[in-house]
Amino acid sequence: MVAGRLASTGGPLSVVRVGLLGCGTVGGALLEIVRSDGPGIAARAGVELEVTRVAVRDLAKPRSLPIDADRVTDDAASIVVDPEIDVVVELIGGIEPARSLVLGALRAGKSVVTANKQLLATSGPELFEAAEKAGRDLLYEAAVGGAIPLVRALSVSLRGEPIQRVMGIVNGTTNYILSKMSEEGSSYSEALAEAERLGFAEADPTADVGGYDASQKAAILASIAFSADVVAGDVYREGIEAVEAADIDFAHRLGYEVKLLAVVEQTSEDGAPLEIGVRVHPTMVPSDHPLAGVRGSFNAVFVEGRHAGELMLYGRGAGGQPTASAVLGDLIDAAGRLGAAEPRTGGARHHVAIRPIDELRTEYYLTLDVQDRPGVLAAVATVFGEHAVSIRSMEQVGLGEGARLVFITHLAREADVQATLEDLRHLPAVSRIGGLLRLIGPEPARG
Amino acid sequence: MVAGRLASTGGPLSVVRVGLLGCGTVGGALLEIVRSDGPGIAARAGVELEVTRVAVRDLAKPRSLPIDADRVTDDAASIVVDPEIDVVVELIGGIEPARSLVLGALRAGKSVVTANKQLLATSGPELFEAAEKAGRDLLYEAAVGGAIPLVRALSVSLRGEPIQRVMGIVNGTTNYILSKMSEEGSSYSEALAEAERLGFAEADPTADVGGYDASQKAAILASIAFSADVVAGDVYREGIEAVEAADIDFAHRLGYEVKLLAVVEQTSEDGAPLEIGVRVHPTMVPSDHPLAGVRGSFNAVFVEGRHAGELMLYGRGAGGQPTASAVLGDLIDAAGRLGAAEPRTGGARHHVAIRPIDELRTEYYLTLDVQDRPGVLAAVATVFGEHAVSIRSMEQVGLGEGARLVFITHLAREADVQATLEDLRHLPAVSRIGGLLRLIGPEPARG
Numbered sequence: 001m002v003a004g005r006l007a008s009t010g011g012p013l014s015v016v017r018v019g020l021l022g023c024g025t026v027g028g029a030l031l032e033i034v035r036s037d038g039p040g041i042a043a044r045a046g047v048e049l050e051v052t053r054v055a056v057r058d059l060a061k062p063r064s065l066p067i068d069a070d071r072v073t074d075d076a077a078s079i080v081v082d083p084e085i086d087v088v089v090e091l092i093g094g095i096e097p098a099r100s101l102v103l104g105a106l107r108a109g110k111s112v113v114t115a116n117k118q119l120l121a122t123s124g125p126e127l128f129e130a131a132e133k134a135g136r137d138l139l140y141e142a143a144v145g146g147a148i149p150l151v152r153a154l155s156v157s158l159r160g161e162p163i164q165r166v167m168g169i170v171n172g173t174t175n176y177i178l179s180k181m182s183e184e185g186s187s188y189s190e191a192l193a194e195a196e197r198l199g200f201a202e203a204d205p206t207a208d209v210g211g212y213d214a215s216q217k218a219a220i221l222a223s224i225a226f227s228a229d230v231v232a233g234d235v236y237r238e239g240i241e242a243v244e245a246a247d248i249d250f251a252h253r254l255g256y257e258v259k260l261l262a263v264v265e266q267t268s269e270d271g272a273p274l275e276i277g278v279r280v281h282p283t284m285v286p287s288d289h290p291l292a293g294v295r296g297s298f299n300a301v302f303v304e305g306r307h308a309g310e311l312m313l314y315g316r317g318a319g320g321q322p323t324a325s326a327v328l329g330d331l332i333d334a335a336g337r338l339g340a341a342e343p344r345t346g347g348a349r350h351h352v353a354i355r356p357i358d359e360l361r362t363e364y365y366l367t368l369d370v371q372d373r374p375g376v377l378a379a380v381a382t383v384f385g386e387h388a389v390s391i392r393s394m395e396q397v398g399l400g401e402g403a404r405l406v407f408i409t410h411l412a413r414e415a416d417v418q419a420t421l422e423d424l425r426h427l428p429a430v431s432r433i434g435g436l437l438r439l440i441g442p443e444p445a446r447g
Numbered sequence: 448m449v450a451g452r453l454a455s456t457g458g459p460l461s462v463v464r465v466g467l468l469g470c471g472t473v474g475g476a477l478l479e480i481v482r483s484d485g486p487g488i489a490a491r492a493g494v495e496l497e498v499t500r501v502a503v504r505d506l507a508k509p510r511s512l513p514i515d516a517d518r519v520t521d522d523a524a525s526i527v528v529d530p531e532i533d534v535v536v537e538l539i540g541g542i543e544p545a546r547s548l549v550l551g552a553l554r555a556g557k558s559v560v561t562a563n564k565q566l567l568a569t570s571g572p573e574l575f576e577a578a579e580k581a582g583r584d585l586l587y588e589a590a591v592g593g594a595i596p597l598v599r600a601l602s603v604s605l606r607g608e609p610i611q612r613v614m615g616i617v618n619g620t621t622n623y624i625l626s627k628m629s630e631e632g633s634s635y636s637e638a639l640a641e642a643e644r645l646g647f648a649e650a651d652p653t654a655d656v657g658g659y660d661a662s663q664k665a666a667i668l669a670s671i672a673f674s675a676d677v678v679a680g681d682v683y684r685e686g687i688e689a690v691e692a693a694d695i696d697f698a699h700r701l702g703y704e705v706k707l708l709a710v711v712e713q714t715s716e717d718g719a720p721l722e723i724g725v726r727v728h729p730t731m732v733p734s735d736h737p738l739a740g741v742r743g744s745f746n747a748v749f750v751e752g753r754h755a756g757e758l759m760l761y762g763r764g765a766g767g768q769p770t771a772s773a774v775l776g777d778l779i780d781a782a783g784r785l786g787a788a789e790p791r792t793g794g795a796r797h798h799v800a801i802r803p804i805d806e807l808r809t810e811y812y813l814t815l816d817v818q819d820r821p822g823v824l825a826a827v828a829t830v831f832g833e834h835a836v837s838i839r840s841m842e843q844v845g846l847g848e849g850a851r852l853v854f855i856t857h858l859a860r861e862a863d864v865q866a867t868l869e870d871l872r873h874l875p876a877v878s879r880i881g882g883l884l885r886l887i888g889p890e891p892a893r894g
Binding site: 029033037040041044045141147148149152153156157158159160161162227288290293295298305307308309310311312313314315316319321322324325326328329331332333 | 476480484487488491492588594595596599600603604605606607608609674735737740742745752754755756757758759760761762763766768769771772773775776778779780
């Protein structure tokens with residue numbers, strides 16, 4: 001194609017030789033984009049991308065790659081040390097062998113582009129250290145939020161900004177399910193079945209609906225926003241499996257949507273050493289908040305900075321083409337920076353204190369199924385009071401056996417709310433404790 | 448502050464000496480941020496920013512700048528050639544003397560950060576050429592969308608992406624006015640008065656409400672998205688002065704919001720030389736489109752890429768602190784890139800063909816005040832038909848003297864719609880032609 005952003009008329013194009021590790025959905029999309037739009041990329045970016053070699057796991061598997069067969073190998077280790085290759089793109093996923101291959105590529109003096117959230121959320125600190133040492137780029141725009149240019153926004157554009165909090169809808173499957181429940185009143189299992197039917201959910205949806213995928217992305221977001229060593233194990237995590245249609249109904253009546261949010265926030269006081277909170281859980285988002293309008297399988301990340309104010313970046317968080325687009329952007333950036341003095345690795349990273357979830361202070365939504373008789377509310381309210389959890393609103397729905405109390409608390413401490421629930425469980429008049437949802441609280445302590 | 452993203456523990460900080468031209472709202476906010484958060488910036492970004500000198504227009508004007516008085520001068524020209532300065536920040540605004548000073552700084556080998564949309568939209572091609580020639584950065588994140596990191600997203604992250612269309616709410620004043628009209632049913636003049644009262648509108652609001660500010664930003668967006676030489680004079684422009692409360696009412700009933708959009712789009716066919724459309728006008732945006740939810744004085748830019756799909760970036764488009772935050776991000780980027788091999792100037796730029804507005808194809812909303820008698824609709828419909836403008840929906844509201852016909856057309860050519868209006872003006876039964884609003888059409892030709 002000739003149309004599009006036009007060519008540099010300057011000197012000859014620089015040719016950048018790419019070694020591709022892994023050739024599934026994203027790798028295949030990337031190869032196809034480079035093949036079909038190579039001249040366009042050269043024209044817009046002044047770089048000719050030559051995919052020199054591709055590593056696949058199983059050479060015997062039939063595939064129709066837009067690349068000569070003699071460039072395809074099952075020996076990924078030979079690619080990372082190949083002197084004919086400038087940049088390695090890692091799209092294998094998982095921890096090993098991806099980790100060893102990325103480390104090997106960096107040690108061999110190659111810049112690396114990866115979309116591997118699991119690897120970054122587990123071995124990020126080790127990889128960034130290796131990249132610093134090698135003086136090479138380690139870029140990973142595609143690892144969080146697919147095509148959304150949020151990694152570069154946080155790590156370059158907002159590098160000087162004191163970031164207070166980042167809240168993200170970073171998993172398309174769960175957002176699809178929650179949107180379906182919200183818009184059509186579906187139950188969780190109906191919405192999950194529909195997501196599976198449409199290919200938005202895997203056969204085993206645990207990684208998505210259990211919040212594991214989102215917690216890896218939360219760790220990466222925290223690492224970038226606070227230049228901190230944060231791994232997935234640091235993240236408090238709840239999935240959406242327990243969210244009920246009734247909770248979403250109540251949320252609507254109270255003016256909220258329910259979203260699975262990854263929240264990373266600075267919680268230290270002015271002058272104190274950096275402490276951050278990192279958590280993933282279903283959250284009540286006010287209907288007029290920009291995150292509430294993010295529907296279907298879209299992703300979005302909402303950033304609160306002290307000077308920049310509120311920012312949101314929105315787009316396609318998954319899929320072959322959007323993810324390949326983010327990899328391509330990194331590839332072009334890495335190509336332009338080959339030989340740059342300072343490698344780009346997300347900046348210096350430090351150990352930080354992680355605030356225990358018990359210390360979270362926010363507002364809570366919770367429901368209790370109770371016996372509908374005089375004195376029950378008093379008994380329940382007494383338990384709240386004993387733990388210093390103050391109630392902002394209460395509504396009873398249903399009568400008799402079907403009576404349910406719906407509470408919204410004022411700002412409360414997580415440990416106090418959990419202790420309240422524990423005591424309520426022993427109250428004879430309470431037959432069931434339903435969904436516990438946290439609200440988007442005010443911004444955390446401005447450190 | 449110690450909290451925030453933490454310091455590089457590596458070598459000594461690099462000190463970057465900044466010359467600041469202009470010290471109004473944004474300049475003052477920048478100085479204050481550098482003063483109060485200097486250690487934080489150093490910790491997060493590994494750069495110590497030293498504002499070496501500041502140029503103001505009138506030394507006699509009393510001000511309390513957080514900088515020694517002997518660093519303040521009214522001789523801006525001396526700053527741009529000062530060998531003690533590494534990066535010049537231009538916050539004077541307007542064309543001269545800003546243009547000469549920026550050119551002078553680049554020629555003196557300094558990188559330049561500017562927030563000057565008017566200058567870029569007028570003299571952009573000349574400035575970028577000077578930057579290329581000098582091998583220095585010319586960064587301007589703050590010129591469009593304030594704190595929203597959209598310039599870097601388009602020029603770096605999406606540099607390889609074939610962009611089809613960018614649609615932006617890039618003027619906070621008009622978005623505030625239209626939001627007020629939409630949410631409270633205010634008239635245009637009431638909403639404008641409220642905007643003036645709250646400081647969202649200038650004493651002379653023409654630049655905002657007339658769409659001039661947005662058209663400068665449209666030119667800059669087009670320049671980046673298509674690496675094209677586009678100036679404000681290339682942009683088709685309409686303001687919001689003629690938008691009536693009744694139009695917004697109808698829009699709501701039909702499922703739309705009215706927004707002032709800057710639209711830049713690639714309109715060339717596959718293989719043909721690049722042609723783009725660049726326009727600013729009030730637009731009917733479907734209520735479930737992400738741009739429809741951008742309320743108040745917020746800005747947002749919606750990007751459609753062939754591979755990346757739909758992206759949106761949202762945030763504070765104006766104000767001292769948000770704009771200073773964007774300037775700061777550029778300053779840190781420029782500081783890190785001092786001595787880089789390849790300057791960053793927004794990429795190679797080329798002359799492109801601008802599609803005449805007459806050739807626009809979209810859907811239209813229009814209203815006619817008519818005499819309420821038999822045969823009028825037939826006469827009106829005949830005029831539409833004669834110009835090949837096909838009607839998708841028609842509704843009559845009011846009766847007798849107050850009868851109004853509200854039309855939505857199918858996709859139609861601008862020239863045909865204008866010819867239709869011209870003929871309708873001569874139809875005796877038509878007493879008044881009301882608002883003409885364009886709808887967000889489908890994506891343009893995929894070139």
